[in-house]
Amino acid sequence: MNDSKKHTVKEVRLMKGNEAIAHAAVRCGCDGYFGYPITPQSEIMETLMELEPWNTTGMVVLQAESETASINMVYGAAGCGKKSMTSSSSPGISLMQEGISYIACAELPCVIVNVMRGGPGLGTIQPSQADYYQSVKGGGHGDYKLITLAPASVQEMADYTVLAFELAFKYSTPSLILADGVIGQMMEKVILPPFQPRMTEAEIREKCPWATLGKTADRKPNIITSLCLQAEQMEAINLRLQKKYRDIEDNEVLFEEFSCEDAEYIIIAFGTTARVCQKAVEMARVEGIKAGLLRPITLFPFPTTAISNYADRIKAMLTVEMSAGQMVDDVRLAVNGRIPVEFYGRLGGIVPSPDEVLKALKDKIVIK
Amino acid sequence: MKEEIIIAGFGGQGVLSMGKILAYSGLMQGQEVSWMPSYGPEQRGGTANVTVILSDERISSPVLNTYDTAIVLNQPSLERFESKVKPGGTLIFDGNGFHKFPTRTDINIYRIDATEYAFANNAAKTMNMIILGGLLKVRPIVQVANVLKGLKKSLPDRHHHLIPMNEKAIQTGMELIQKVN
Incomplete structure (x- = not known):
């Protein structure tokens, strides 16, 4: 993703991750943003308001009365086949869970952005990754999954906004961008994606035949609902959802490796x-420790196979998270007891430092 | 080249904007840059700090706990960051309001009385640019020409008439900074 050197200085911008999401949303033809402010992601709506896309692309930007209202506005817009999105931070995302479950069941495409802060409760406004379980294990009720993308740079905030919409429409399912306060707040170089026009009504009718844009004489009414009182029918819906999730697992796994070729120890971390x-x-390598890093980019689908393959080649793994240890469960499932998988984490809004991680690597796995 | 910098002080001293100008200057000379503010419940009078990294290579961690250069503009920031300068690194402080001074002998310590100068010359708003000038005198990590280009890119047009004043402040800072140890 870091190919900024190929471009001229003019195209390269310096902005916050939150701002990059807003720019990318307008540029990829988003039809509507509905949200409610909360630190550390308020710059998303703020930037959209500054960009005034309703004057250029015609995109709607609306501050709703609450997060619950936001997600249900997204549900409504998505039902019309519109590219719609919302963003919030941890407590706000918790409020949205009912709506997210409805949208997943109704099989509608949309993008949700969670710029995580320290919890539980209202918690802090500093960075955290403690919403991993909520994001990939359900969050709301019922058997559903969200395609979950974890950007680690401002460039990826822009790129994955575009990708999240592409995947949402490809599978007709909600995508989640799971970032944290650091990536939302920090400024880095970014090359924004090219402008794509918003879909016309004719294009929506063609690409999203389920969309409720008004019934034409040649078809039955489109009904979008997550209510189905016949258990047999509801099971069929569930089986269809599960098949879709297996397709996503087969086709959409993304991860990045760093210094893994000859590694004896691998750190697994995201964002x-x-x-x-x-x-x-880098510091471990200077000391002669053969360490590597595997960064899951998609948290669902999780890079289970890649991690599993390393378990036959290396001595041990260390999972590092800004949480009490959530993703480490998925790493352990992938490794299935073949090698030790240790955990190091900081909680409540503290970002671990590189020295701490190096120490944990040495204390927990290298010395053992 | 890679320079890892922390700038820390009170909210309102221009800590975050100084970092932003450095980052834009790095951008102007084709470097990789990251600008990571402490974004807690800071406000005017509270503490604020920003980590700026300029590098010829891809930047890994935007969050650090040791720095090549620390610029500290108040007592609590000195106490917090003096120990975090790498041996052989640089510490720059503005002596205004300090009652305890840096003590390390394995780093290069510089003093710049930018606050005093800026207030005496009725130019309080250029204080951070004076400090930036001092930094560039002792650590010429970005060219002044690129700082000015960066200002032009980051400031809205209506503020472009202030750029010469900022350039003058940078020159002042270059003259004001003094080595302490």
């Missing part, structure tokens, strides 16, 4: 923590 761990790996 900001992966950046910190990359530095720890």
Whole structure:
């Protein structure tokens, strides 16, 4: 993703991750943003308001009365085949869970952005990754999954906004961008994606035949609902959803490796923590420790096979998260007891430092 | 080249904007840059700090706990960051309001009385640019020409008439900074 050197200085911008999401949304032809402010992601709506896309692309930007209203506005817009999105931070995302479950069941495409902060409860406004379980294990009720993308740079905030919409429409399912306060707030270089026009009504009718844009004489009414009182029918819906999730697992796994070729120890981390761990790996290499980093980019689908393959080649793994240890469960399932998988984490809004990670790597796995 | 910098002080001293100008200057000379603010419940009078990294290579961690250069503009920031300068690194402080001074002998310590100068010359708003000038004198990590280009890119047009004043402040800072140890 980091190919900024190929471009001229003019095309390269310096902005916050939150701002990059807003720019990318307008540029990829988003039809509507509905949200409610909360730190550390308020710049998303703020930037959209500054960009005034309703004057250029015609995109709607609306501050709803609550997060619950936002997600249900997204549900309504998505039902019309519109590219719609919302964003919030941890407590706000919790409020949205009912709506997210409805949208997943109704099989509608949309993008949800969670710029995580320290919890539980209202918690802090500092960075955290403690919403991993909520994001990939359900969050709301019922058997559903969200395609979950974990950006680790401002460039990826822009790129994955575009990708999240593509995947949402490809599978007719909600996509989640799971970022944290660091990536939302920090400024880095970014090359924004090219402008794509918003879909016309004719294009929506063609690409989303289920959309409720008004019935034409040649078809039955489109009904969008997540209510189905016949258990047999509801099971059929569930089986269809599960098949879709297996397709996503087969086709959409993304991850990045750093110094893994000859590694004896591999750190698994995502988002900001992966950046910190990359530095720890650089420091470990200077000390002669053969360390590597595997960064899951999609958290669902999880890079289970890639991690499993390393378990036959290396001595041990360390999972590092800004949580009490959530993704480590999925790493352990992938490794299935073949090698030790240790955990190091900081909680409540503290970002681990590269030195701490290096120390944890040595204390927990190298010395053992 | 890679320079890892922490700038820390009170909210309102221009800590975050100084970092932003450095980051834009790095951008102007084709470097990789990251600008990571402490974005807690800071406000005017509270503490604020920003980590700026300029590098010829891809930047891994935007969050650090040791720095090549620390610029500290108040007592609590000195106490927090003096120990976090790498041996052989640089510490720059503005002596205004300090009652305890840096003590390390394995780093290069510089003092720049930018606050005093800026207030005496009725130019309080250029204080951070004076400090930036001091930094660039002792750590010429970005060219002044690129700082000015960065200002032009980051400031809205209506503020472009202030750029010469900022350039003058940078020159002042270059003259004001003094080595302490």
